[in-house]
Amino acid sequence: MLGIHTAGKTITDPPSIPGEKRAMTCAEFQKVLPYIIDGGGSEEEQEHLRSCHVCSDLVADLRYIADVAKLLLPMEDPDPRVWKAIEEKLGDEPLAKPAHRNV
Amino acid sequence: MTTAKKILANGISEQEAIERAQRGDPECFEALYGLHKRRVYSLCLRMTGNTAEAEDLTQEAFLQLFRKIATFRGESAFSTWLHRLAVNVVLMHLRKKGLPEVSLEESMEPQQEDGPRKDIGTRDNVLAGSIDRVNLERAVESLPPGYRIIFVLHDVEGYEHNEIAEMMGCSIGNSKSQLHKARMKLRDLLKQSKAEKAANRR
Numbered sequence: 001m002l003g004i005h006t007a008g009k010t011i012t013d014p015p016s017i018p019g020e021k022r023a024m025t026c027a028e029f030q031k032v033l034p035y036i037i038d039g040g041g042s043e044e045e046q047e048h049l050r051s052c053h054v055c056s057d058l059v060a061d062l063r064y065i066a067d068v069a070k071l072l073l074p075m076e077d078p079d080p081r082v083w084k085a086i087e088e089k090l091g092d093e094p095l096a097k098p099a100h101r102n103v
Numbered sequence: 104m105t106t107a108k109k110i111l112a113n114g115i116s117e118q119e120a121i122e123r124a125q126r127g128d129p130e131c132f133e134a135l136y137g138l139h140k141r142r143v144y145s146l147c148l149r150m151t152g153n154t155a156e157a158e159d160l161t162q163e164a165f166l167q168l169f170r171k172i173a174t175f176r177g178e179s180a181f182s183t184w185l186h187r188l189a190v191n192v193v194l195m196h197l198r199k200k201g202l203p204e205v206s207l208e209e210s211m212e213p214q215q216e217d218g219p220r221k222d223i224g225t226r227d228n229v230l231a232g233s234i235d236r237v238n239l240e241r242a243v244e245s246l247p248p249g250y251r252i253i254f255v256l257h258d259v260e261g262y263e264h265n266e267i268a269e270m271m272g273c274s275i276g277n278s279k280s281q282l283h284k285a286r287m288k289l290r291d292l293l294k295q296s297k298a299e300k301a302a303n304r305r
Contacts, residue, residue: 034283035276061230062286065293068239069258074145075240082144082158083136086165090132093170 024048029055037062121181125173132169139182140165143189149255150193152244160196164189190256194270197248234293242292250285257282 021044029048036045037059049056115123115131117138124131143164148157168185175184243251243259256262256270257278264278271278 034279037283057229058290061290062283064229064231065234065239065286065289066258068234068236069243069254070261071236072149072240072243072259073236074142075148076145077141078144078158078161082140082162083133085162086136086169089162089166090129090169 026052026055030058033059117181121172121175124169125175135168136165139185142182143185146186146189146255146260147193149243149259150190150197150252152248152251156196160189160193163196164192167192186260190260190262190270194252197252230290230293230297233297238293238296239289242289242296245292246285246288250281250288253278253281254285254289258286 024044024047026048029045029052032041032045033055041049049059115134117135120131120134120138124135140161144157144161147160147164148154151157151160164185167188171188175181243254246254252271253267256267257264262270264275264282267273267278268275273281
């Protein structure tokens with residue numbers, strides 16, 4: 001489930017004091033996370049990330065997945081039949097006659 | 104020795120092979136195929152998850168390359184030009200199949216969950232250091248196609264969101280949102296796999 005992750009307590013708004021800004025909740029942070037994870041974010045969002053271990057662990061996981069993805073190398077060669085099919089089609093077109101060699 | 108290696112072993116650079124291919128030299132067509140087939144095929148395979156489709160799309164990408172090679176002017180690297188062509192071939196194929204794409208409506212949907220999910224997060228549950236390329240490849244294969252495409256384009260192939268948005272016909276915001284969902288889904292799959300391995304070791 002692509003849920004909102006929070007520390008294990010019931011989410012309620014803390015009692016508000018007139019003039020005092022309520023701290024950002026995990027739900028609010030995770031709602032904007034897609035748009036700030038690769039950079040940016042307001043001071044409030046950065047502060048939540050610094051102070052909330054659940055959200056910071058989540059961000060660490062997502063960035064780690066992105067980092068490992070960069071290491072995914074090209075996987076394998078296509079079957080030789082792919083080139084054979086290309087050769088045949090090129091032979092029918094006014095480009096060039098391909099040589100019949102193994103790639 | 105393959106044709107590609109022979110051509111390059113004879114001191115012909117890739118640039119020269121491109122120029123000769125533009126003039127219709129068949130050995131140079133083959134050399135360029137040999138040089139780039141793996142990356143193009145891997146892209147097609149990751150984006151479709153299907154060997155037969157990936158082979159067909161690889162074939163189509165190279166046929167289009169050879170038909171259009173005379174128009175390559177060198178404004179970008181040849182590999183970049185070919186890569187973008189291959190991505191467009193795959194996307195056209197997926198659109199014809201009617202696979203779900205990012206849509207404006209998706210970004211307007213309410214959260215599917217009723218409220219915040221209550222997790223106990225501890226340091227022991229972080230993924231860092233616990234996954235390798237094999238695990239991740241398997242997890243990517245399991246992603247739904249719409250998520251897989253965005254993840255492959257951004258995190259694997261390195262396209263920026265503005266480029267993906269242009270290719271997919273969506274907004275940059277939608278591209279970011281879909282990527283986030285793809286990564287969250289992968290996180291769930293990888294944690295599940297990690298937990299299963301730990302259970303099997305007991």
